[in-house]
Amino acid sequence: MNRKKLLIILIAGVAIGFFFWLDLSRFLTLQELKAWHQTLLEYRRTHPLAMVAGFMAIYIIQTALSLPGATILSLAAGAIFGAIAGTVYAIGAAGIGATLAFLATRYLLADMVQNKFGHKLERINSELEARGLNYLLFLRLVPLFPFFLINLAAGLTRLPLSTFVLGTVLGIIPGGFVFVNAGASLATVTTTSDIASPRVLGSLALLGFFALLPALYTKIKGRTT
Template sequence: MTLPMLRRLLPVAILLLGLALFLLFGLERYFSFEMLSRHHAELASWVAGNIAAAALIFVLFYALAVAFSLPIAVVVTPVGGFLFGMWLGALLSVIGATLGSVAVFLAARTAFYDLFRARAGATLARLEDGFRRDSFNYLLFLRLVPVFPFWLVNIVPALLGMQLGPYALATLIGIVPGAVIYASVGASFGMLIERGERPDFGVIFEWHILLPLLGLAALSLLPVIYNRLRGGKAAP
């Protein structure tokens, strides 16, 4: 393997190593509702007295969690709602998740785009052509529908040649609804802890919440459908 190839693979290798170490040492046990229940009073007190530093640490931690694809995002956003309130918690979560997604996108594009393009050849060229025309709307759709793995949606646009600007903007907008929902769940943590109850992290899949998200996702594809119909009418 050549030195340039090693340099291209280094960012992805670092991200994969971080994930492997996290799983190997079982660090996910420190990021659970049970752990928060034990230390919620001290944590809330420190955040209240150091709000700016706490917000910065939270954003950086969230960015690292997404960049390393750690399986704790479903807990981190609610914790943001608990510590900072629903709206500020959602905002900080969106910023952190977007920064982490951008890191994964850049690492994947640096490491795999040229290799993927060389292997796929004409097939990739056709996929790229179709995706790039409406890449913003396609990605917005994928972000709004809460069934696609977040880490996978971070990588696929990089392999299909999407530009960084539209990728970051579509990610920023597309994760807002989910962030608000999960932050609202976290805002009720204090009450749940007092009652000895557990939060429902599957709330986003309840129909009264899922259907509006699917409706927003469908709306995001309307420009794509319109362009396709207009293109078909314009064809000889």
């Protein structure tokens, strides 16, 4: 492994280490968000550009390093910026952060994985190159698959970057809007589990199924012809 790759791993490792050493996750709770809500609103009123830039930077770093806190940051987007603007900022930041994680994984590990397991992954890679958007939309929409694991796993395949970006952004809009919209009414939120109700989760899973239908249809049709 060359020096550039080692440096990237070192920087990421130090950043993650500091996050947990300083216990920064204690600030990423619903109680802390409510406690700081008025202060954040006042800062947004007096420094709107700095607030947007700072919020997006934090969200990008959190996503790129696969750190905890995405749910609270999505709620914060709605609480600070409102449902529509908050969704734009949250989705934009999450998309950028996910892309950075994808690219870092591909740069650091993809060659090694492909060299060692490439023959075993050839079928998966071919399928992703042909219908990767449908599969990625399914994984993003169905709330059973951890967001950060999808970023890292996709980076180890030959899924095109453009497909990853498009599938990620489109796939996280519905779920992202649910949490950002809830954050816009922060006073009514008592626990984050209340937001992801069975009805909401079922709706997202149904969207994921519809996204997967074209790929399933193509595979079934190919077997019958």
